[in-house]
Amino acid sequence: MSRMFIRSALSLVLVLCLGSMGWAICRSRPINPVTDVCWNCIFPVQFGGRMTLGNTQGNVPPEDRSPPVCACFSGGSLTIGVTVSFYEPARMIETVQDAYCFPSLGTQMSNPKPGFLNGSKSDAAAHDGAKIFQQAHYYILPVFQLMNLFADFPCLEEEDFDLAYMTEVDPTWSNDALAFLLNPEALLFANPVSQLSCIPDSVAANAGYPLDPLFWCMGSWGGSYPLTGSIEGRDDTTANAGLAARMLFKLGREMLAFDTGSDPCGSRLMPIWKKSLYRLQIARPVRGNDCIPIGRSDFLWGAGKNPPLGAGQNAPNNFLWVMTRKNKCCVGYTP
Template identity: 45%
Template sequence: MNPISDVCWECIFPIKIAGMSIGTGMTSGLADPPDAASTPICVCPFPPPVFQRVGISLSFWEPARLIETVKDPFCFPSIGQSIYGETGTAGLLSGANDEEGGNQESANTFAQAHYMIFPAWSIMELLTDLTCVEKGGFDIAYMTEFDPLWNDDELAFFIQPEALLFANTVAQFSCVADSVSSNMGLPQPALFWCIGSYGSVYPLAGLINQSNYIQSQAALAARMIYKLARQGLILDPGVYICAAVPTPIWVKWNYRLQLAKPVRASGCMPIGRTGLLWSTMKNPPFVPGGDNFLFVNFRKRVCCAF
């Protein structure tokens, strides 16, 4: 993973400073969701004796995380290495793409997923004096190979029993609205059980029914974000201007995905945008690391800079 060439740096735009947008229209037509940085001045709590801190509102998109969806367990496209040894030898943990009776519409895809901490600016030692930039280094935060809930739909039900509420035709039909919205601009956070053209975010497991193999990988990457948010393992810095907050029900328009490997995409996409618009020739045959995908997760950050 090369943070200079593999990251689409245009996706950090628009940057909003004191309520004014910079770079609007540079991100392949991606819309910018509303945020708390719409006013020039912000006020946040501060320890005594100050009590209140006044600053300038700031918002931007930061390439802060990597998500890998891999057919070969323990394979890490981000570092170009497998910690298991020879790939394809991990038995039941291995991913696959199966077609039932040759019908593409009933194709099932399973993949393992890895969630990586990747504060790109800190790694490149850029903007390190800015309070709104995350400090730290590269790390592996979550691996589904060690999570039995990811490998079994029925076990996943134990941590998300609300899936029963959306296992019906009416709830799934409402995802059409989210699909249209994500393809035209932004996904709809109110329809949190939908991932646009990818279908339903439930169950929070690694098996998904998709006819487009590359699109299915983006769907699993989106599931990974919601799964970790649902379990309280990640915070969203795009909701509250003074701090990152837990979002058990995700605000999905605060996230963008950019395919970095096996073939780098030229831009980002919102959660749920159909693969017909971005997946062509992104997994060609005979390419090293094929069927093992790496996505850069851009997340919206709002901050009160002082």
């Protein structure tokens, strides 16, 4: 058993113990990487920029046809090898109605005030239309390392399981005006005129994969802006998928997330995201078996995924998404 797995397990035990020492228990259960992760989502795997193995439900991601041979400098050394790309389950995102609820851990922090920062849904008859607000949590989930798979593969990051971001402590997530100060370009895109240009992105996402140049669009899920927890819509499943994707964009915009699928020589900052590099899989309230491209309508994958009374130990409107990202690297020899 690897030291990384032991450290992660101890962290999880600590959280659960804290929950039993005065925290309210959130109605959910901890994530099980073996049964809750869609393992078909690691495909397709591409070798040498040409040969592709595996396919997921007929959805072939756009490939940039990298050169078969790569040469990378790192730390003063040169690596010469073959370009390899695959999809890695590396992160998970919770979008929750109950503030401080952590479905993936099966626990909940005590709220300083009952109902404080909880999710909400506005009336569709309101002047600005129906809106849904949810909190979000972003986790580092190194599934391969936790299960001690591909231990000698050089393309995997060496990270521990960790809660990396929670929006309850981020005032910009619940305030559009504060978010505008950090992302002033929202004025150009968060309006009905700009959203009309998202129709082609919605069509592309439902037929295959979204259009990366239209970074302000999330297909059938709405707009990428504003980078807050409020999103237009009436359907909870669609809105939460949109908020999980928006969380990815927000972290990249704040230089807290990296693009691992464009350069075989290393990750890049991604202030403007490439949507086609990411896919989501719903794991709570009801596990799904689909690798969902950003913006694909929930008519194709969301039926029965959010029962009104929840599913088993999982409460309704508290969602967990496993994020699978493209990982491209140079596998070879370092003299």
